[in-house]
Amino acid sequence: MRIALVGQPNCGKSALFNCVAGYKTIVSNFPGTTVDFVASQVHLNGDGFTLVDLPGIYSLSTTEREEMLARRYLIQERPDLVINIMDASVLSRSLELTLELLELGIPLVICLNMIDEADKKGVEIDVGHLSQDLGVPVIPTIANRGQGVPELFQSAVETAKSGKRGKIHSLSLDVERAVSELADLFGSPTTTTLGLPQRFLAIKLLEEDEELERAVKEINPAAMGHVERLRRVLSECHGRPSDVVVSSERHSLAMNLFEHVAKVKPRASKPFRDQVDKVLMHPYLGYVFLAGVLFSFFWLVFSMGKHIEEPLLALFEQFAAYLGAHLSKESLLFTVANGLIQGLSGGIGIVLPYLMPFLLGLTLLEDIGYLPRAAFLMDSIMHTIGLHGKSIIPFVLSYGCNVPAIMGVRIMERSRDRFITAVLVTLIPCAARSTVIFALVAFYLGPLRALLLYVLNVVVIAAAGKILTRFMPDASSGMILEMPSYKLPQFSTVIQKIWFRLREFIFIAWPILIVGSVILSLLEYFHLADRINGILSPFTGGLLGLPLAVGITLIFGILRKELTIIMLVQALGTSNFAAVMTGEQMMVFTVFSLFYIPCLATLGILRSTIGNRGMLFALFFNTAIGTVMALAIRAFYWLD
Amino acid sequence: MITTLEKVREGMSAVVKQIHGGHEIRQRLGGLGIHEDDHVKVLRTGFLGGPVLIGIHGTQVGIGQGMAAKIEVEVDEGK
Numbered sequence: 001m002r003i004a005l006v007g008q009p010n011c012g013k014s015a016l017f018n019c020v021a022g023y024k025t026i027v028s029n030f031p032g033t034t035v036d037f038v039a040s041q042v043h044l045n046g047d048g049f050t051l052v053d054l055p056g057i058y059s060l061s062t063t064e065r066e067e068m069l070a071r072r073y074l075i076q077e078r079p080d081l082v083i084n085i086m087d088a089s090v091l092s093r094s095l096e097l098t099l100e101l102l103e104l105g106i107p108l109v110i111c112l113n114m115i116d117e118a119d120k121k122g123v124e125i126d127v128g129h130l131s132q133d134l135g136v137p138v139i140p141t142i143a144n145r146g147q148g149v150p151e152l153f154q155s156a157v158e159t160a161k162s163g164k165r166g167k168i169h170s171l172s173l174d175v176e177r178a179v180s181e182l183a184d185l186f187g188s189p190t191t192t193t194l195g196l197p198q199r200f201l202a203i204k205l206l207e208e209d210e211e212l213e214r215a216v217k218e219i220n221p222a223a224m225g226h227v228e229r230l231r232r233v234l235s236e237c238h239g240r241p242s243d244v245v246v247s248s249e250r251h252s253l254a255m256n257l258f259e260h261v262a263k264v265k266p267r268a269s270k271p272f273r274d275q276v277d278k279v280l281m282h283p284y285l286g287y288v289f290l291a292g293v294l295f296s297f298f299w300l301v302f303s304m305g306k307h308i309e310e311p312l313l314a315l316f317e318q319f320a321a322y323l324g325a326h327l328s329k330e331s332l333l334f335t336v337a338n339g340l341i342q343g344l345s346g347g348i349g350i351v352l353p354y355l356m357p358f359l360l361g362l363t364l365l366e367d368i369g370y371l372p373r374a375a376f377l378m379d380s381i382m383h384t385i386g387l388h389g390k391s392i393i394p395f396v397l398s399y400g401c402n403v404p405a406i407m408g409v410r411i412m413e414r415s416r417d418r419f420i421t422a423v424l425v426t427l428i429p430c431a432a433r434s435t436v437i438f439a440l441v442a443f444y445l446g447p448l449r450a451l452l453l454y455v456l457n458v459v460v461i462a463a464a465g466k467i468l469t470r471f472m473p474d475a476s477s478g479m480i481l482e483m484p485s486y487k488l489p490q491f492s493t494v495i496q497k498i499w500f501r502l503r504e505f506i507f508i509a510w511p512i513l514i515v516g517s518v519i520l521s522l523l524e525y526f527h528l529a530d531r532i533n534g535i536l537s538p539f540t541g542g543l544l545g546l547p548l549a550v551g552i553t554l555i556f557g558i559l560r561k562e563l564t565i566i567m568l569v570q571a572l573g574t575s576n577f578a579a580v581m582t583g584e585q586m587m588v589f590t591v592f593s594l595f596y597i598p599c600l601a602t603l604g605i606l607r608s609t610i611g612n613r614g615m616l617f618a619l620f621f622n623t624a625i626g627t628v629m630a631l632a633i634r635a636f637y638w639l640d
Numbered sequence: 641m642i643t644t645l646e647k648v649r650e651g652m653s654a655v656v657k658q659i660h661g662g663h664e665i666r667q668r669l670g671g672l673g674i675h676e677d678d679h680v681k682v683l684r685t686g687f688l689g690g691p692v693l694i695g696i697h698g699t700q701v702g703i704g705q706g707m708a709a710k711i712e713v714e715v716d717e718g719k
Contacts, residue, residue: 251670
């Protein structure tokens, strides 16, 4: 038995999913999709079923890619039951999606979630009447506290077994006439091929649904003439396009249902959120507060990370030294073991110190409901590089570590925005790359030059953003974003979310890091460093004018950026870089290491976030930028 | 007075008259419960080209300037 969770964004769908995650045995990501629809095997009171968590959708008429995926799942995979989660505090709007879902003819149960929020807003809902009007069970819940959830699933399993469908609501007479004429016309061959009820297909075609129109053109091209005729009839009668006629019908139907089942009491006091928003979304104070939040978030991740990372890494070094004392340093076994330790410590050095505080902070901000406010405030600024407000969070966090920042890209709904932000984020100097700037440029050439590099970096990112958005223009017509009310985060939800995200790093990015680390140790073991320096020499020596020995440090830098400086000491045989490198070489080396290939952990998480091709693109794009910028620095010195 | 949403003063109420810009925009706005003849209240006006915040059907929605300019509204003069 397959049960799909469907609801509008922010209706508490994930809270519900996490609630039953306790009963879960297997979790798998759907293959081949960039959006994470998560399926989970659930056992409850002796019944087993697959629970599918679909991306949030506002409506079944959509052109958004992510929403399309959810719709396709419903149409093509036809689950045995849909649990329609509704935010009770915005019942009238949620009902529009419910009316569409009923047309699909899949057995349905309604989860009337956040009933406490509705209560606070003064919205009183008559559950019995709602259930009667829709012809489906309605279970009130407070999912983040687990309230009503067992009853919900019990009702879901019973309804799925009985196969009972809800009521279909009639539209006004002339629309209904057009719908039934079209529905009759399609008959069963067309609808069986598409796996859709005739009525649903007819309504969607009158709403000018592009995907279904394409499908019908293939199967039954003659029908499209009738569709166009009926669209014209409707739009002439009502004086507006036929899609507006149908959606307005559904809207007023939803409003009528709402008035029938809900009472709204006037409220005496100003709601809490309005008072908070007065400050947090104030045209000036809002920015001061945002800067404070971002700064303290960055400070938390960065400072906490550093304090934990150093002793942790020291521990691993001790262990490596212990191994070195007992195994022969020249042996293959030691080389492999040392590579493994490096890889393991690299993972732990990122996970514990940086990822945990980051995920904690992000989850808290997300669950409280601050992120949409930050996005709202930053929207006009981020627009200058073709992105929306939401991308500000990953950008700021990237200065600590790129890995959690790329994970933070998931808060954006559109794959285009995720892609561009993920690629741009890798250009930001993380804490490790900052050590190169500090150790080489700030120390030998002065802090002013170092500061200049940070400014240059921001300029380059803005330019890269311009280039990327030119090739991937913003198809959306701008931001449209719901501002949820503030909520107190639930401890268990926060922990579960952190684990969900952490697991991804542990199982995807970490293995890559470990394997890469072993390979690099082997390179050293077989004395391939000189060979590599030789291979890279036309680039490092010829093009960039650097000492040939730096070749291998750049390769190690890919493993972990922290290794760049350490390996530079080893490769050049001194920590007094001024003795072996000119100022120009230091600048060129630093600028190139600032931009070129991101570290393996970043590549790993990029791969799982924007796919193989996206990762390869970032790899080449960043290296190209690094090369161009390094050459620009050379040219600058040459002119000087 | 007929105008577009991004020009409405803070605190004013208005009725949506028409949504310009085609099918896709109508669908996105419709999904968030914004249809023709709906009443909206402007809670924050766009600051430095930023989005407009409106209250509609008991929720709050931020709408970018570009999209707000496509929403034609009639301002309630009384409020």
